[in-house]
Amino acid sequence: MDRRAFLQSLGGAAAGALVLTRAGAASASEHHELAHTTPHPTRGPVPPATSGARPTLLQPGQPHVVTPNGSTLPWRIVDGVKVGHLVAAPVAHEFAPGMRAEAWGYNGSTPGPTIEAVEGDRLRLYVTNRLPEPTTVHWHGLVLPNGMDGVAGLNQPPIPPGETWVYEFVAKHPGTFMYHPHYDEMTQMALGMAGMFIVHPRTPRSHVDRDFVLMTHEWKLEVGARRPDPNAMNDFNVLTFNSRAFPGTQPLLIGVGERVRIRFGNLSAMDHHPIHLHGLWFHETATDGGFIPASAQRPETTVLVPVGSTRVIEFVATEPGDWAMHCHMTHHVMTQMGHGLPNAVGADLSRVDHRMSRALPSYMTMGTRGMGGMGEMVMDVPPNSLPMRGAEGPFSYVDMGGMFTVLKVREDPERADPADWYAHPPGSVAGPASAEALRRDGIGA
Amino acid sequence: MRFAPLALLLALFATSAVAAPDDAAASRPDPGDPTVPTLPLPAPTLALQTDPPLPGDPSTGWAGLGDPASAGPTLTLDEALALARAHHPLLAAAGVGVRAATSERAAAGRIGNPSFETEVLPGEGDNEVELAARLDLTDGVLAGLRVRVADARRDAEQSRAQATTVRVEAEVRIAYVSLQAASLRLAVGQRALEIQAVARDAAEALYASGGLPWAEVVPHVAAYERLRLSVAGLELDVAAARERLAASLGRFGAASEVAPLPDLPSDPGVPADLEARAVAASLELAALREEATALGRAATLARVSGALPEVEVGLLAVNDRLPLGLAAPQEPWRFGGSVELTVPLFAQGVAAGRAASLRRDELAWRLEAEAVQLRADARIAAARLHVAHAKAAHLRDVVLPRQREVTEATLRQYNAMQLSVFQLLQARRAEFDAELELVDALRDAWIARVGLDALAAGVRVDLPLTQTATPSAGATPDGGH
Numbered sequence A: 001m002d003r004r005a006f007l008q009s010l011g012g013a014a015a016g017a018l019v020l021t022r023a024g025a026a027s028a029s030e031h032h033e034l035a036h037t038t039p040h041p042t043r044g045p046v047p048p049a050t051s052g053a054r055p056t057l058l059q060p061g062q063p064h065v066v067t068p069n070g071s072t073l074p075w076r077i078v079d080g081v082k083v084g085h086l087v088a089a090p091v092a093h094e095f096a097p098g099m100r101a102e103a104w105g106y107n108g109s110t111p112g113p114t115i116e117a118v119e120g121d122r123l124r125l126y127v128t129n130r131l132p133e134p135t136t137v138h139w140h141g142l143v144l145p146n147g148m149d150g151v152a153g154l155n156q157p158p159i160p161p162g163e164t165w166v167y168e169f170v171a172k173h174p175g176t177f178m179y180h181p182h183y184d185e186m187t188q189m190a191l192g193m194a195g196m197f198i199v200h201p202r203t204p205r206s207h208v209d210r211d212f213v214l215m216t217h218e219w220k221l222e223v224g225a226r227r228p229d230p231n232a233m234n235d236f237n238v239l240t241f242n243s244r245a246f247p248g249t250q251p252l253l254i255g256v257g258e259r260v261r262i263r264f265g266n267l268s269a270m271d272h273h274p275i276h277l278h279g280l281w282f283h284e285t286a287t288d289g290g291f292i293p294a295s296a297q298r299p300e301t302t303v304l305v306p307v308g309s310t311r312v313i314e315f316v317a318t319e320p321g322d323w324a325m326h327c328h329m330t331h332h333v334m335t336q337m338g339h340g341l342p343n344a345v346g347a348d349l350s351r352v353d354h355r356m357s358r359a360l361p362s363y364m365t366m367g368t369r370g371m372g373g374m375g376e377m378v379m380d381v382p383p384n385s386l387p388m389r390g391a392e393g394p395f396s397y398v399d400m401g402g403m404f405t406v407l408k409v410r411e412d413p414e415r416a417d418p419a420d421w422y423a424h425p426p427g428s429v430a431g432p433a434s435a436e437a438l439r440r441d442g443i444g445a
Numbered sequence B: 001m002r003f004a005p006l007a008l009l010l011a012l013f014a015t016s017a018v019a020a021p022d023d024a025a026a027s028r029p030d031p032g033d034p035t036v037p038t039l040p041l042p043a044p045t046l047a048l049q050t051d052p053p054l055p056g057d058p059s060t061g062w063a064g065l066g067d068p069a070s071a072g073p074t075l076t077l078d079e080a081l082a083l084a085r086a087h088h089p090l091l092a093a094a095g096v097g098v099r100a101a102t103s104e105r106a107a108a109g110r111i112g113n114p115s116f117e118t119e120v121l122p123g124e125g126d127n128e129v130e131l132a133a134r135l136d137l138t139d140g141v142l143a144g145l146r147v148r149v150a151d152a153r154r155d156a157e158q159s160r161a162q163a164t165t166v167r168v169e170a171e172v173r174i175a176y177v178s179l180q181a182a183s184l185r186l187a188v189g190q191r192a193l194e195i196q197a198v199a200r201d202a203a204e205a206l207y208a209s210g211g212l213p214w215a216e217v218v219p220h221v222a223a224y225e226r227l228r229l230s231v232a233g234l235e236l237d238v239a240a241a242r243e244r245l246a247a248s249l250g251r252f253g254a255a256s257e258v259a260p261l262p263d264l265p266s267d268p269g270v271p272a273d274l275e276a277r278a279v280a281a282s283l284e285l286a287a288l289r290e291e292a293t294a295l296g297r298a299a300t301l302a303r304v305s306g307a308l309p310e311v312e313v314g315l316l317a318v319n320d321r322l323p324l325g326l327a328a329p330q331e332p333w334r335f336g337g338s339v340e341l342t343v344p345l346f347a348q349g350v351a352a353g354r355a356a357s358l359r360r361d362e363l364a365w366r367l368e369a370e371a372v373q374l375r376a377d378a379r380i381a382a383a384r385l386h387v388a389h390a391k392a393a394h395l396r397d398v399v400l401p402r403q404r405e406v407t408e409a410t411l412r413q414y415n416a417m418q419l420s421v422f423q424l425l426q427a428r429r430a431e432f433d434a435e436l437e438l439v440d441a442l443r444d445a446w447i448a449r450v451g452l453d454a455l456a457a458g459v460r461v462d463l464p465l466t467q468t469a470t471p472s473a474g475a476t477p478d479g480g481h
């Protein structure tokens, strides 16, 4: 259905109306009715969640960390030293289906593989530079010998392109850390070079069933362009968890009653991110500076992750369902939102539409009734772009993108299909009020 | 037979007195006469009316290309040329000129008239009468030379008449193309005005809903109002071009619509031997050459007539006693003859002959200067057509498609909510600007074609200067708003 036909099918209505791509022109209320009877999982662009199987344990009470949409750096043990290899190089990256970018990363991905070590490990990290310019690696938050800190010019010369240098140090302190370049970091981090660095304590402080790593980031990718713009300072338009924008973000599958840890890191250029979790509350247990004493932990539902910081939260979910987890800055859940446009909300552009239909037949007025329907409108947009796009959800279109993902809380996570949406018990989904209910409760309609 | 000699002389006289019918001054209307009915003046501009019509609006004055008052049946170029051939006063004048030169040639061939003399001396009862007739024989000899001069002058007149035909037709073609282009420019300008009206309406709607401050609205209103002025200029161009076309047909204009401006042929079609062809065909050079020939022959005439003794022969009839009334003469007539000879001792026609041959030499130099200029003009005309053709093709095949791509790409960015409706409209306006440039280039190419064709037909034509004015007074503020 093209825009014009779409418009006509709605009797000339402009933006804001719903197009339910699955069911054609069914109305929203019909979908509510459907929801009361049969949940209907769909396997659209939202990928299956992380595995519901019990993760392998590093030690009792400490499973290996899981990096949704990512991986963990493999070690080779040489004479008791954990040896790893990071290759800094350009990567072909996908933020979400339909939006790819020429990014930079480590070992073929952005963020780079999560480094997972244990307190007291001696680590030897080789770094090969396959970038077109020099680089270094700074081990953000780790306390180590000064010559291993990776600040180009201050602690070491930069690693020239084509060379492999080596860092070696002992992970003295446990914690949730990060790594990133410290040479031309504005460019290299803007293009995606960053990763998480987890050092587990020899003895777990608290026992958890699952341990996730989510790195927040922000990018400027012009609509229709392919190269993230390192010069951006304010107008970032792609906001990501582990360099993926919803619906490219992989949901997290957990079990009811499980103790879960999520470690957030933020190497965005300019923005802090208040990450909000639905359906539960949590304690903030650690930062990249160390563990927060239990007496100082406040219950929260939103954790602010400042630039250049990590925040660790732990919780036990009690309510099954598909729960949203997202940055609460509203523009951080809008992918490629254009800014600086004239404010059309409430405008009557019918006169304009009439003339425009002659002057520019494929034109369509937008934004006069709000922007909720933008993402799902069938529009001819530039290639390789997801302007204001979200994704099809179980009930209707989820009109968020960017720094948005789903916490899938299941009674039996090991047997749950990671691709399924939550199946709601009958009568537990909001729907249109019946006339009888309105009358009963004295609600004037 | 009293008067027989007299009758003979009178008869001789009469032969030269046959009057030709004077049809050249056939009665024609005098257009300079202020009482000749005049056409209504062109309608005032529509673009500057209180509520200017926009294309496509119901009851718009701009349904067609021009204003409806002058919209008539479409006149094809061939019809226009036929009208000019039939009606143009300059073509009629040229034809009359050739006929005049032909008459002048006939006059030159006539020998000089004989002269008659009568002397009467009254006496008592009788009169003494002497009749004399003289004929200049030399003039008869010179008549042949005069005819040769008039021949050359008539040839020159014919060349000039032919040149007038070519020029008149070229001017019709130029006027026709100019009106085609002006009409198309107006149509493009009207669409641009509609775009600007959309921008104004959108800005005002956003102001009405509280989305934009007036400071960001009024530039769109101002830009629209300014564009109306440009469109009024385009309207004037159409009205003027229409009048010029009517005038080029040589008649009072019931102005007509013209066919749409055609696309260009794939090849400009400049003949490789254009320069040689233009020189060979040049009617201007031919006329000069024939004038020079006439002057050369005039020089010969002057010399011959100066060197030749003037010979005049005469007949004489005398009667000493011719009674009054019609009574028979008392004595018989006596006849005699006379010969008169002017000896060219002093005036030998040398100076006059020299003057004429110097005039011929002067003309020969002018001819050479003309030929130099003509060759240069031929090469310029070829270059002009080549460039105009290439420019139009480039605009048509490269610039305009790219400009349309700009609009399409801008529309996609608008759809993606990255660019505002005003930026989208701006892109569309830029497309129209390119369309105007294309119309200009097409017109220039077709006019260059006319110039080249005229050269090949023997005439240099003054071509109107290239016009590049475009109504791009968009002045839409850039950025998102």
Ligand SMILES: [Cu+2]
Pocket: A239, A271, A272, A273, A274, A327, A328, A329, A332, A403
């Ligand atoms: Cu955020």
